[in-house]
Amino acid sequence: MLRRDAMVFYVIVALLGTLIPNFTFYLSVQHLPAGIMSILISTVPMMAFPLALLLGIDRFSVLRIMGLLLGLLGVALIALPGGSLPQPAMAAFLPIALIGPLFYAMEATYVARWGTAGLDAVQAMFGASVIGAVICLPVALASGQFFNPFAADWTRSEWALVTSSSVHAVVYAAYVWLAARAGSVFAAQCSYLVTATGVFWAMLLLGERFSPWVWLALVVMLSGVALVQPRKRAEAPASV
DSSP, X not given: OOOHHHHHHHHHHHIIIIIHHHHHHHHHHTTSOXXXXXXXXXXXXXXXXXXXXXXXXXXXXHHHHHXXXXXXXXXXXXXXXXXXXXXXXXXXXXXXXXXXXXXXXXXXXHHHHHTTTTOOHHHHHHHHXXXXXHHHHHHHHHHTOOOOTTTSOOXXXXXXXXXXXXXXXXXXXXXXXXXXXXXXXXXXXXXHHHHHHHHHHHHHHHOOOOOHHHHHHHHHHHHHHHHSOXXXXXXXXXXX
């Protein structure tokens, strides 16, 4: 759909949910272990709650504030000098790694507050993906990173990228639908799965091992997520 409200939705979701967080993610993952990145993803619901509170679509709760504080404590444990990270200098990239979760939380809050402009989940993500590709094209060309699928020699890497992108499209569409139906804080609970599977695959595929401080940070942050529980809404869900 090319209505004005739909175009605004496409641009906002492309920026908040893909372009900006992906840029900061790929930048920080060059310097931080994959398992640490997966743990930091669990901050999404803790960031979504104060945003929802500011917009008046959630209610104040002491338990949820405690959850936010636990999230901050978890990040502090990871940043602890000489405790969690293989190299202390890596701590400088933690703020960059947290930009992605912040923008994911902003996207979820936007969808929960204003809906999807009458689009279903597939229409919403298709439009946002097209707009995102258009915005990225000049950057890819200028930086020499444009990938031409018709001129490339397809190997397992290229096929893995296509498979990953296809799965991502389906899962992301489901996430946008869930955020519109159940609210940003509830949808952000998927960070439990992201964190758990991210740590698991980092250990299995990359051979990463973590200090006791990292495991403590994981427990603390997931406890914080548990306290930032989905709200009980009396209002009708946003239209999709």
